[in-house]
Amino acid sequence: MPTIAILAGKGDLPLVAAKAARNRGYRVVVVGVLGEVAPALAQTAHASYPMPLGQWQLIIDVLKKEKVQDAYLVGGVSKGLLFGRLQLDERTQRLLAGLGEKNDNAVIEAFVNDLAQEGITVRPQTDLMEEIMPGPGVLTSRQPTGRNWSDIRYGWRIAKAIAGLDIGQTVVVKEGAILAVEAIDGTDATISRGGRLAQGGGVVVKVAKPAQDLRFDLPTIGLGTLETAVKAGIEAIAMEANKTLVMDKDALIQRADEVGVALVLVDERDLSPTCEQSSGGSGRGRDN
Amino acid sequence: MPTIAILAGKGDLPLVAAKAARNRGYRVVVVGVLGEVAPALAQTAHASYPMPLGQWQLIIDVLKKEKVQDAYLVGGVSKGLLFGRLQLDERTQRLLAGLGEKNDNAVIEAFVNDLAQEGITVRPQTDLMEEIMPGPGVLTSRQPTGRNWSDIRYGWRIAKAIAGLDIGQTVVVKEGAILAVEAIDGTDATISRGGRLAQGGGVVVKVAKPAQDLRFDLPTIGLGTLETAVKAGIEAIAMEANKTLVMDKDALIQRADEVGVALVLVDERDLSPTCEQSSGGSGRGRDN
Structure with a gap:
């Protein structure tokens, strides 16, 4: 049973994605990047980790420990979060410092590219959510x-x-x-x-x-x-x-x-x- | 002494324009298209008429009576005005009905083109206001x-x-x-x-x-x-x-x-x- 990860933001989408992934026969690891995992989502997942996005190194460590190769970014994450009072670890700070224009794509791509360097591929949401x-x-x-x-x-x-x-x-x-x-x-x-x-x-x-x-x-x-x-x-x-x-x-x-x-x-x-x-x-x- | 008209919207710009026009030797007619003419502006002008923009035919009549050939549009006029409770005469309604997209340019151009049909040319604001x-x-x-x-x-x-x-x-x-x-x-x-x-x-x-x-x-x-x-x-x-x-x-x-x-x-x-x-x-x- 291959393992996939859902990096879960706000709203009900991560739960929709987790259920779809289970139906497709995956082992589902959820990382709640807002520092929490909703109970229904935790129940649907095989493993779940609440992790603030600013602790990016810890998130990477979890994904590697769980032998994740494919990940999905699902659910809203306000970019404002990164400009607010969130504690940012060194790796997150380095990612953001490398950015010129902090538009949405640039910010997300920085994280996606960083995952790629660790051998983790971010897959299209449509893989899991075509039916909605x-x-x-x-x-x-x-x-x-x-x-x-x-x-x-x-x-x-x-x-x-x-x-x-x-x-x-x-x-x-x-x-x-x-x-x-x-x-x-x-x-x-x-x-x-x-x-x-x-x-x-x-x-x-x-x-x-x-x-x-x-x-x-x-x-x-x-x-x-x-x-x-x-x-x-x-x-x-x-x-x-x-x-x-x-x-x-x-x-x-x-x-x-x-x-x-x-x-x-x-x-x-x-x-x-x-x-x-x-x-x-x-x-x-x-x-x- | 040639006559110019200032179709005056909000703010202090119409006064700046009226003073500049006087300095250049024009006879200055002010039409306050928000239905009022500020006292200082009325004093600077040779003639002034408070006229709501929605009474466009009356505005045209005044400009023709005053033998205006050149006009300046100066000072803000909220487009919202035209979508609000302002009473619109037949000519204004006809102008607006002819519009597809009611973006700023389209709305103003409709009035400018209508003035042109009456032989009145709208001149660049820069003619009068280069110094600011x-x-x-x-x-x-x-x-x-x-x-x-x-x-x-x-x-x-x-x-x-x-x-x-x-x-x-x-x-x-x-x-x-x-x-x-x-x-x-x-x-x-x-x-x-x-x-x-x-x-x-x-x-x-x-x-x-x-x-x-x-x-x-x-x-x-x-x-x-x-x-x-x-x-x-x-x-x-x-x-x-x-x-x-x-x-x-x-x-x-x-x-x-x-x-x-x-x-x-x-x-x-x-x-x-x-x-x-x-x-x-x-x-x-x-x-x-």
């Missing part, structure tokens, strides 16, 4: 309005550009105006801020990066984000088909239909022709 | 630190990209991480948000758009923005040389030196070589 990454379509019985679709098209283009710069992956749009752009504050704060500015009728667009690394940082949606969107008066949430982890899908759809929020999984190819046309700079603002 | 657009250099005795300069370089690249998408022109950076990106919320809200996330040590970068239209929407800094930055614990504010309107320059520098905030006007060409090098995707995160 739905294809294109509207999930809810509430459909986006025509106005929502225009905002999704415009928001998509902007969100992809922002994601390409590795700033964030979420925007809030209303009636052709970008109300909020995600930076280090994260998806939920961005949705709340955009919703406040929209005063109802906003649309959330959350995308994968143009060159999304499938090993980490896939866009995710769950009940928490939906509730944030409901409070913010959001009308529709658009995400990328086949690249978004949809947590608790049935409960999510049921709740979205209760509150009248449209959930859409979008295939970029379905948007792009119209998107090209509406992004032209000339001829706008005339009578027609 | 300083060239490159550090204005304060407090110099940016080396770390600040790295953040300015990185923030510049991101701010230019954001500005190119016509989302906003301001970012807050700290230690190579983008903390906040301006959208419809505006510069001051972005600075406050970024500062909260930075918990001290953030850097503000505010740029002109890559293809900045000199007729409107030039980046501006004044005492209000500085005070916002001080409250947010910002260490340095970088702006674009020769393209930023610096209000109350002497008082601004004095106050910035009192509170220890570095004010820098940057010529893009001075940043770009290093910027190119540090933006490469490979070779980071290694020991060196």
Whole structure:
């Protein structure tokens, strides 16, 4: 029975991954990089270790002791953590000191590359979680309005550009105006801020990066984000088909239909022709 | 004595422009598009009309009655205004209905094009305000630190990209991480948000758009923005040389030196070589 490791951050995703790995016949070692392992996750794993991310050398030692060759990075880890009061061991400090721009990819890649030097390969999350990454379509019985679709098209283009710069992956749009752009504050704060500015009728667009690394940082949606969107008066949430982890899908759809929020999984190819046309700079603002 | 019109939004810029126009020998008509004209501005102008922007036909009528051929758009007008409870006459509604994406440029261009149809030309703000657009250099005795300069370089690249998408022109950076990106919320809200996330040590970068239209929407800094930055614990504010309107320059520098905030006007060409090098995707995160 080969051993895999799950380096587990926040949320329920690590548990989903651990169960999927067991079903596939792996021996599962969980390292809780926030210094804790949730009880259900510890029960699912064959072995589990709560370890703060800042003690990177200890984490490596555990992985080697457990003879791990393949690892998965699953669940959110706020980059803010590394800039906060977390105690950083020498190895972590060295990794961070080597970085110029501390954007998400650069920070995660530093850890991934360091694992590679120890002979540990970080594998794509999609290996374990294909079944919670739905294809294109509207999930809810509430459909986006025509106005929502225009905002999704415009928001998509902007969100992809922002994601390409590795700033964030979420925007809030209303009636052709970008109300909020995600930076280090994260998806939920961005949705709340955009919703406040929209005063109802906003649309959330959350995308994968143009060159999304499938090993980490896939866009995710769950009940928490939906509730944030409901409070913010959001009308529709658009995400990328086949690249978004949809947590608790049935409960999510049921709740979205209760509150009248449209959930859409979008295939970029379905948007792009119209998107090209509406992004032209000339001829706008005339009578027609 | 030729007549020019100043369509005046918020702040002190319209007064600066009106004085400059008088000094150049023009007859100055001020239209306060927020429905009011500040007393000092009314005194400086030869004629002044408080007119809400939503009554666009009345504004056009006044400009024609006053035989205006050249106009300047000066001072902020929140786009949010047009999506709020403002009463819009038929002409304004028609202009806005013709728009797809309601980004800043699209909205302003619609009004500028409509003026052109009436034979009124909108002129570059720089015609009147060259003297408050300083060239490159550090204005304060407090110099940016080396770390600040790295953040300015990185923030510049991101701010230019954001500005190119016509989302906003301001970012807050700290230690190579983008903390906040301006959208419809505006510069001051972005600075406050970024500062909260930075918990001290953030850097503000505010740029002109890559293809900045000199007729409107030039980046501006004044005492209000500085005070916002001080409250947010910002260490340095970088702006674009020769393209930023610096209000109350002497008082601004004095106050910035009192509170220890570095004010820098940057010529893009001075940043770009290093910027190119540090933006490469490979070779980071290694020991060196």
